[in-house]
Amino acid sequence: MEYVSTRGQSEAVSFTQAVAAGLAPDGGLYLPRELPDLSGKLAEWEGLDYPALCYEFLKVFATDMDESVLRRLVDDSYTRFTDPKIAPLVALSDDLYVLELFHGPTLAFKDFALQLVGNLYEEQIRESGEHINVLGATSGDTGSAAIHGLLGKDGVNIFILYPDGRISPLQERQMTTTGAANVFPIAISGSFDDAQLIVKELFGNLDLKRQYRLSAINSINLARILAQCVYYFYAYFQLPPERREAVEFIVPTGNFGNILAGWLAKRMGLPAASFRVATNQNDILYRLFTTGQYQVDEVVPSLAPSMDIQVASNFERFLYYLEGRDPAKVREVMSAFKDNGRHSFEQFDPDVFTASHTTDAGIREIIADVYKKYNYVVDPHTACGFVERDPAKTAVVLSTAHPAKFPDTITEAIGVESTSPALEELKSKEIVKHLLPADIDAVRAFIEEHAQL
Numbered sequence: 001m002e003y004v005s006t007r008g009q010s011e012a013v014s015f016t017q018a019v020a021a022g023l024a025p026d027g028g029l030y031l032p033r034e035l036p037d038l039s040g041k042l043a044e045w046e047g048l049d050y051p052a053l054c055y056e057f058l059k060v061f062a063t064d065m066d067e068s069v070l071r072r073l074v075d076d077s078y079t080r081f082t083d084p085k086i087a088p089l090v091a092l093s094d095d096l097y098v099l100e101l102f103h104g105p106t107l108a109f110k111d112f113a114l115q116l117v118g119n120l121y122e123e124q125i126r127e128s129g130e131h132i133n134v135l136g137a138t139s140g141d142t143g144s145a146a147i148h149g150l151l152g153k154d155g156v157n158i159f160i161l162y163p164d165g166r167i168s169p170l171q172e173r174q175m176t177t178t179g180a181a182n183v184f185p186i187a188i189s190g191s192f193d194d195a196q197l198i199v200k201e202l203f204g205n206l207d208l209k210r211q212y213r214l215s216a217i218n219s220i221n222l223a224r225i226l227a228q229c230v231y232y233f234y235a236y237f238q239l240p241p242e243r244r245e246a247v248e249f250i251v252p253t254g255n256f257g258n259i260l261a262g263w264l265a266k267r268m269g270l271p272a273a274s275f276r277v278a279t280n281q282n283d284i285l286y287r288l289f290t291t292g293q294y295q296v297d298e299v300v301p302s303l304a305p306s307m308d309i310q311v312a313s314n315f316e317r318f319l320y321y322l323e324g325r326d327p328a329k330v331r332e333v334m335s336a337f338k339d340n341g342r343h344s345f346e347q348f349d350p351d352v353f354t355a356s357h358t359t360d361a362g363i364r365e366i367i368a369d370v371y372k373k374y375n376y377v378v379d380p381h382t383a384c385g386f387v388e389r390d391p392a393k394t395a396v397v398l399s400t401a402h403p404a405k406f407p408d409t410i411t412e413a414i415g416v417e418s419t420s421p422a423l424e425e426l427k428s429k430e431i432v433k434h435l436l437p438a439d440i441d442a443v444r445a446f447i448e449e450h451a452q453l
């Protein structure tokens with residue numbers, strides 16, 4: 001199978017090439033040239049356990065990988081999940097279900113993709129003999145999920161910058177207590193924007209990038225999207241047959257990666273009816289899907305920080321289909337987004353997407369309501385998925401993080417403490433972090449000293 005760029009000015013590549021590259025050279029994102037029709041496989045796939053289903057699905061796409069290697073990497077990627085089902089579907093009522101995606105090592109859904117991406121990277125390093133250094137900035141979940149995807153792997157070091165004192169203590173512990181020699185958490189005395197700017201400038205130094213084979217971790221990698229398609233099928237198979245008629249997947253959304261995976265799954269044959277884009281108060285996507293107007297705004301920090309985005313990096317993949325798979329039109333719209341921070345779609349077809357948004361006050365109320373009604377605790381991101389349900393549909397809310405990651409918000413909302421053994425264990429572990437000034441030269445010198453060559 002071949003992968004093409006949404007912007008149409010790069011050559012088609014294989015699966016492994018697309019995974020290694022991340023972004024296409026023309027700045028676009030990779031998609032399969034043609035989406036396969038998998039509807040004929042559903043009967044065969046029903047009843048498979050998670051790793052088996054994941055392997056059957058990915059094998060359709062990773063056509064340049066040895067099947068036994070793929071099977072080994074997939075199996076290994078889901079060994080650190082604590083629930084035997086990996087992604088259990090929990091019934092709150094007859095027509096309301098929660099797909100729990102927080103049983104991985106960092107208790108957020110990003111583990112589903114980043115555990116696998118870490119293994120794919122390690123395999124590529126083993127085959128090419130070329131070491132890499134992964135560099136990124138984080139304000140929370142992505143950095144820790146990337147670290148846990150790569151810790152202890154051969155041939156790769158990972159450097160994650162974050163603003164010292166400005167991420168949650170638990171998130172800092174997830175990054176700084178791994179004890180792994182290839183992990184370098186760098187606490188910058190500055191803001192998240194400072195950290196992000198330093199990373200951006202370091203990637204802009206092409207000599208440095210080449211010499212140390214710097215690699216980014218970002219939400220646009222093809223493998224992340226494909227890995228996330230799997231749990232939509234898996235959720236569907238866990239629904240009772242009489243509840244499968246009209247299913248709406250409700251997805252707490254930031255960069256549009258998670259929900260896009262579901263929508264692609266539908267295009268490939270998953271019998272879902274619709275997808276709800278559930279945003280927090282940073283609701284650029286809510287406005288787009290309800291009005292056809294794209295308008296960038298200031299980010300206002302919310303109780304659901306992993307959804308605090310200004311632009312949704314994966315939206316470009318939907319845009320490609322929206323514009324009839326015409327890369328010239330994609331380039332035109334993306335450049336309007338970039339130059340003006342706004343764009344009016346004349347005929348915006350939301351397709352099977354619906355949308356909702358939730359304020360911080362709404363998040364607190366929902367956490368309390370859901371607890372009262374169902375005796376179930378949702379985290380602040382997942383809470384955004386509990387507004388405005390369509391009574392004619394079976395709702396499957398994707399739960400993207402474990403509530404214990406956000407103890408203050410939970411305690412405030414319901415007066416009950418949420419805990420998890422994995423997080424409790426972190427509290428007694430030693431923190432190892434590297435304090436650096438918000439200065440590009442200091443960070444570069446640190447990387448040069450600790451990079452794998």
Ligand SMILES: *Cc1c(COP(=O)(O)O)cnc(C)c1O
Pocket residue numbers: 108109110141142219252253254255256257258259306307381400401
């Ligand atoms: C990353 C994240 C999201 C947003 O997912 P996207 O794929 O960026 O839309 C939602 N909730 C949590 C907990 C996250 O970590």
